[in-house]
Amino acid sequence: MKKYAVIVAGGSGLRMGTAVPKQFLPLRGKPVLWHSLNTFLKAWPDLDIIVVLPPDYVRTGEEIVATTTNPARIRITVGGETRYHSVKNGLTCINETSIVFVHDAVRCLITTNLIHRCYEAALEKGNAIPAIQPIDTLRIETANGNHLLDRSQVRIIQTPQTFYSNIIQKAFEQPYDPSFTDEASVVEKLGIPIQLIEGEASNIKITRPLDILLAEKILEENDRS
Numbered sequence: 754m755k756k757y758a759v760i761v762a763g764g765s766g767l768r769m770g771t772a773v774p775k776q777f778l779p780l781r782g783k784p785v786l787w788h789s790l791n792t793f794l795k796a797w798p799d800l801d802i803i804v805v806l807p808p809d810y811v812r813t814g815e816e817i818v819a820t821t822t823n824p825a826r827i828r829i830t831v832g833g834e835t836r837y838h839s840v841k842n843g844l845t846c847i848n849e850t851s852i853v854f855v856h857d858a859v860r861c862l863i864t865t866n867l868i869h870r871c872y873e874a875a876l877e878k879g880n881a882i883p884a885i886q887p888i889d890t891l892r893i894e895t896a897n898g899n900h901l902l903d904r905s906q907v908r909i910i911q912t913p914q915t916f917y918s919n920i921i922q923k924a925f926e927q928p929y930d931p932s933f934t935d936e937a938s939v940v941e942k943l944g945i946p947i948q949l950i951e952g953e954a955s956n957i958k959i960t961r962p963l964d965i966l967l968a969e970k971i972l973e974e975n976d977r978s
């Protein structure tokens with residue numbers, strides 16, 4: 754089955770607070786985005802990538818793409834106001850039946866093992882969403898105070914969120930809803946059940962300065978082993 758990865762790098766990184774959006778910050782000498790692109794290129798030789806960039810950073814993105822292992826397999830498009838709009842723009846570049854991975858550029862510690870597991874699970878059941886169990890105790894705030902949550906029933910959701918192209922493209926014909934924080938929430942609104950598979954604790958979303966330190970350390974350990 755043909756494979757496409759839509760790598761969303763169209764955000765501005767407000768929580769990171771750097772002048773340059775976090776997807777362009779260096780991590781062991783290469784931009785965060787470069788790491789994500791190269792891992793997907795490595796996953797299969799027949800996988801093509803659509804990278805979604807902020808309009809003001811297309812030139813920067815082109816320079817990063819040029820330094821990857823296979824620039825010819827990467828197409829560039831521009832992002833939108835929210836993650837939903839960026840994903841929607843990326844999906845318009847796909848015109849054939851395929852398995853589609855939607856991945857946060859800033860989850861740059863993704864492994865080919867997780868990508869392969871998402872593919873197999875999506876091929877079988879139509880979609881695959883990586884998730885991990887929380888390691889903290891959880892409470893929910895209510896009108897009358899707060900109460901303990903049963904954390905064994907809660908999952909932390911990751912990317913790549915993986916679907917048959919016809920399912921995700923149909924889902925993104927629905928108008929934007931502010932409750933759409935990921936692709937699973939958009940597909941679920943069509944009434945399609947979401948399949949969770951085991952994610953990876955190291956598949957962190959670079960969000961705050963601490964995450965860059967953590968990612969540096971994890972990559973350093975990976976390079977050593």
Ligand SMILES: Nc1ccn([C@@H]2O[C@H](COP(=O)(O)OP(=O)(O)OP(=O)(O)O)[C@@H](O)[C@H]2O)c(=O)n1
Pocket residue numbers: 761762763764765766767768769774776805832833834835836837839840856857858859860958959960
């Ligand atoms: N309009 C947007 C917003 C987000 N993203 C991408 O979606 C991924 C996850 O989003 P997040 O971590 O929230 O990134 P930002 O929106 O950039 O960060 P912040 O919310 O701190 O501003 C990132 O790779 C980001 O570039 C995108 O392509 N287009």
Ligand SMILES: C[C@](O)(CO)[C@H](O)COP(=O)(O)O
Pocket residue numbers: 836857909910911912934935936958
């Ligand atoms: C898609 C996602 O990475 C799953 O954890 C997450 O929902 C993105 O949310 P953000 O608030 O835009 O970072």
